[in-house]
Amino acid sequence: xxxxxxxxxxxxxxxxxxxxxxxxxxxxxxxxxxxxxxxxxxxxxxxxxxxxxxxxxxxxxxxxxxxxxxxxxxxxxxxxxxxxxxxxxxxxxxxxxxxxxxxxxxxxxxxxxxxxxxxxxxxxxxxxxxxxxxxxxxxxxxxxxxxxxxxxxxxxxxxxxxxxxxxxxxxxxxxxxxxxxxxxxxxxxxxxxxxxxxxxxxxxxxxxxxxxxxxxxxxxx
Amino acid sequence: xxxxxxxxxxxxxxxxxxxxxxxxxxxxxxxxxxxxxxxxxxxxxxxxxxxxxxxxxxxxxxxxxxxxxxxxxxxxxxxxxxxxxxxxxxxxxxxxxxxxxxxxxxxxxxxxxxxxxxxxxxxxxxxxxxxxxxxxxxxxxxxxxxxxxxxxxxxxxxxxxxxxxxxxxxxxxxxxxxxxxxxxxxxxxxxxxxxxxxxxxxxxxxxxxxxxxxxxxxxxxxxxxxxxxxxxxxxxxxxxxxxxxxxxxxxxxxxxxxxxxxxxxxxxxxxxxxxxxxxxxxxxxxxxxxxx
Numbered sequence: 179x180x181x182x183x184x185x186x187x188x189x190x191x192x193x194x195x196x197x198x199x200x201x202x203x204x205x206x207x208x209x210x211x212x213x214x215x216x217x218x219x220x221x222x223x224x225x226x227x228x229x230x231x232x233x234x235x236x237x238x239x240x241x242x243x244x245x246x247x248x249x250x251x252x253x254x255x256x257x258x259x260x261x262x263x264x265x266x267x268x269x270x271x272x273x274x275x276x277x278x279x280x281x282x283x284x285x286x287x288x289x290x291x292x293x294x295x296x297x298x299x300x301x302x303x304x305x306x307x308x309x310x311x312x313x314x315x316x317x318x319x320x321x322x323x324x325x326x327x328x329x330x331x332x333x334x335x336x337x338x339x340x341x342x343x344x345x346x347x348x349x350x351x352x353x354x355x356x357x358x359x360x361x362x363x364x365x366x367x368x369x370x371x372x373x374x375x376x377x378x379x380x381x382x383x384x385x386x387x388x389x390x391x392x393x394x395x396x397x398x399x
Numbered sequence: 400x401x402x403x404x405x406x407x408x409x410x411x412x413x414x415x416x417x418x419x420x421x422x423x424x425x426x427x428x429x430x431x432x433x434x435x436x437x438x439x440x441x442x443x444x445x446x447x448x449x450x451x452x453x454x455x456x457x458x459x460x461x462x463x464x465x466x467x468x469x470x471x472x473x474x475x476x477x478x479x480x481x482x483x484x485x486x487x488x489x490x491x492x493x494x495x496x497x498x499x500x501x502x503x504x505x506x507x508x509x510x511x512x513x514x515x516x517x518x519x520x521x522x523x524x525x526x527x528x529x530x531x532x533x534x535x536x537x538x539x540x541x542x543x544x545x546x547x548x549x550x551x552x553x554x555x556x557x558x559x560x561x562x563x564x565x566x567x568x569x570x571x572x573x574x575x576x577x578x579x580x581x582x583x584x585x586x587x588x589x590x591x592x593x594x595x596x597x598x599x600x601x602x603x604x605x606x607x608x609x610x611x612x613x614x615x616x617x618x619x620x621x622x623x624x625x626x627x628x629x630x631x632x633x634x635x636x637x638x639x640x641x642x643x644x645x646x647x648x649x650x651x652x653x654x655x656x657x658x659x660x661x662x663x664x665x666x667x668x669x670x671x672x673x674x675x676x677x678x679x680x681x682x683x684x685x686x687x688x689x690x691x
Binding site: 268270271272273274275302303305306333 | 516557560635637639641643644645646647648649665666
């Protein structure tokens with residue numbers, strides 16, 4: 179077991195080098211990983227302006243008669259010549275709906291004095307989402323009663339409007355689609371002043387509010 | 400058809416067949432269940448033409464994983480994949496689409512889909528669930544008792560939602576047990592819509608907590624994806640699942656001893672006292688047809 183003295187120093191040197199190498203590797207990898215994760219986060223959150231998604235076929239705002247959170251009847255007639263920003267929700271939805279409605283709140287804020295813009299939220303759960311429940315939900319997001327309408331009604335009327343004007347059916351796993359079997363319920367739809375569905379934005383993208391406002395400005399030109 | 404493959408892709412693929420080299424071809428298919436064998440290892444399906452493989456016909460197919468048939472019943476319209484190996488074939492990725500009622504009037508067969516929303520007085524179509532012991536149970540197992548059932552999942556983090564439902568059930572049961580001369584033909588059933596995570600042992604552990612170690616007249620079970628697909632439209636149940644969790648509304652239903660809907664409680668703004676009253680009315684055969 180005994181070793182010459184010279185070899186011992188050599189061993190210590192080697193040990194030091196190995197430790198240095200391991201430290202360098204660990205930190206180096208960690209650093210690379212940090213940069214990588216920052217970059218990929220930037221990719222998700224920062225650098226990807228949401229794109230306008232075209233409707234699957236030409237879609238127009240259908241006639242409807244629904245009830246808003248104050249109990250008032252709302253028809254498509256009062257939305258004539260208005261630009262509409264529309265989302266879909268059920269108030270007990272805890273995954274995507276709050277994020278999409280925070281985005282709607284941003285749009286409301288960014289369009290404060292633009293009287294030709296209305297925000298519309300359509301519930302898919304009319305049994306739970308009575309006008310009173312929607313009133314509470316609207317208050318949570320600071321929805322202005324005059325500019326942001328949260329609408330409910332009989333299920334056939336609600337589902338009929340959503341299916342006709344906004345969303346295609348989802349033929350997927352029943353677990354992944356919003357009730358009513360609609361696809362892409364986390365999108366925010368934009369309807370121009372002539373009643374044509376201009377397209378959709380991803381309601382979960384943090385830059386969607388700005389993109390919606392930019393698209394609204396384009397519509398006015 | 401491409402879509403069907405995409406749907407089927409959600410299920411983990413089984414290991415390659417144990418006989419012969421793993422040269423298995425998959426064909427997307429669509430049809431109506433006619434019969435399910437007692438051992439659940441085969442099902443007779445009236446299917447449409449299977450593109451690239453066979454014309455439309457009614458035939459018996461092998462089912463390797465009997466769990467595939469959970470929540471599936473005769474007259475269900477389904478999509479499935481036909482797997483064809485060198486020496487065997489079977490079906491998998493069975494997905495419930497809708498239940499069909501076929502009326503034969505004047506020799507004309509009228510087929511229509513039936514997934515209507517149920518109202519007080521309507522009979523709840525039977526459905527299969529897997530309980531905390533791993534046993535297959537059905538709503539009809541509880542005929543003769545008024546049955547209160549609700550939905551939850553054990554990972555549900557919001558106190559106002561699933562835990563509140565379970566707490567309300569616990570208190571309602573206690574009310575009934577404490578009531579002098581109360582009828583005893585009632586039953587509670589808590590149904591999870593997270594069948595992959597809420598395996599029987601998980602349910603049993605969760606149940607133990609809320610039942611205070613007393614399982615009397617309170618069963619826990621999980622509904623398969625197919626069972627949820629069947630129940631959701633009937634009960635106006637909303638379930639959205641993604642990889643971060645499950646969004647859902649709350650539906651609590653009371654069935655009378657004949658299995659008809661006596662009362663439905665939407666949301667969480669109901670009390671144990673209200674549920675106890677609804678159960679007692681259901682036992683006495685009073686159906687609340689003005690239920691919200």
